[in-house]
Amino acid sequence: MTLREATIKDATFAADLDTALYPDDPQDAKVYAHRWAHPDQNFVRERFIGEVAGKPVGYAYHHHAKWEQMTERFGNVSGDVLPSHRTPARVDALIAAMEDRSRADGAKRFTAWSWEHDTLRVDVIAKRGFREERRGRFWELDLAANRSRLEAMALESRKKMRDQKISVLTVDRDSDPDKWTKLWRMSNEAEQDIPTTVPHVEGTFEGFMDWMRSPGLHEDRTWIARQGDAILGISLLSYLPPPGVVTTDWTGVARAGRGKGIARALKYETVMQAIALGVDRVRTDNDSRNAPILHINDSMGYKRRPDMIQFMRDA
Numbered sequence: 001m002t003l004r005e006a007t008i009k010d011a012t013f014a015a016d017l018d019t020a021l022y023p024d025d026p027q028d029a030k031v032y033a034h035r036w037a038h039p040d041q042n043f044v045r046e047r048f049i050g051e052v053a054g055k056p057v058g059y060a061y062h063h064h065a066k067w068e069q070m071t072e073r074f075g076n077v078s079g080d081v082l083p084s085h086r087t088p089a090r091v092d093a094l095i096a097a098m099e100d101r102s103r104a105d106g107a108k109r110f111t112a113w114s115w116e117h118d119t120l121r122v123d124v125i126a127k128r129g130f131r132e133e134r135r136g137r138f139w140e141l142d143l144a145a146n147r148s149r150l151e152a153m154a155l156e157s158r159k160k161m162r163d164q165k166i167s168v169l170t171v172d173r174d175s176d177p178d179k180w181t182k183l184w185r186m187s188n189e190a191e192q193d194i195p196t197t198v199p200h201v202e203g204t205f206e207g208f209m210d211w212m213r214s215p216g217l218h219e220d221r222t223w224i225a226r227q228g229d230a231i232l233g234i235s236l237l238s239y240l241p242p243p244g245v246v247t248t249d250w251t252g253v254a255r256a257g258r259g260k261g262i263a264r265a266l267k268y269e270t271v272m273q274a275i276a277l278g279v280d281r282v283r284t285d286n287d288s289r290n291a292p293i294l295h296i297n298d299s300m301g302y303k304r305r306p307d308m309i310q311f312m313r314d315a
Helices: 008-021 029-037 088-104 119-127 147-163 179-192 205-212 262-276 291-300
Strands: 002-005 043-052 055-065 074-081 109-115 131-142 167-170 222-227 230-238 247-253 281-287 308-314
Touching: 008 029, 008 043, 008 055, 008 074, 043 074, 043 088, 055 088, 074 088, 088 109, 088 119, 109 119, 119 308, 131 291, 147 167, 147 262, 147 291, 167 262, 179 205, 179 230, 179 247, 222 262, 230 262, 247 262, 262 281, 262 291, 281 291
Parallel strands: 074 109, 247 281
Antiparallel strands: 002 043, 043 055, 055 074, 109 308, 131 281, 131 308, 167 222, 222 230, 230 247
């Protein structure tokens, strides 16, 4: 297997590879292409394609926030291979190559991720000296089975918002000319309070707006909470064409809005809208130590899916 630098044209292959490895979590080529074409300027990324006899069989990458943005130099490394060509040796070789690239770029600690049920990948990562650091918790909500409960809870939540004079609406209906700047700043603030080992680095406003234009995101399906002149929260689902699954893309609440039930209210609106649009299930994920949002998911009726494990080792 030989490596070459990836181009935008390779985004479709990368999405197809991830879908082939994990068919229960299908990926969308348009989302990958959009992400690759609009990199956040506060981050450094390199992507590579592994080939056998001139045909693509593997995909690998490493990325990190610009070092001046970080207190410690964490580099994320990853690599994997199509099921037809997948062996522990090939997965190991890709990850090793990305470690070399990341180390040469100045990384002092490596981080890598794997679904907990992917025993081949977990074993490769562990044998490279990585140890489990934390987990991402993944969930799925059956909208049909939970519809009555969700409707009742949404009505209760709407009353709570009215009583506090908090408006909950889709962003396309908000007339504030500064709404996008406020949402960017609020999202950066909210992200800082998500439990993590690798420190969160603020994205640029341009990167935020590029993300808002991602395939699957819609202004009339992006819910925000406003109190007076302040935007206090946001929640939105990503709607991808089948076989993609509708998934929470982001839910965040400003520090000034904590304890008011805003996250819950916004999440109810996203799923009630999904029901009205004929969606049968939605998914979400959160850090396993983010107790408030985990409690909301559990109370809404979300059921656990396999975790994703974050591993770390010194470079």
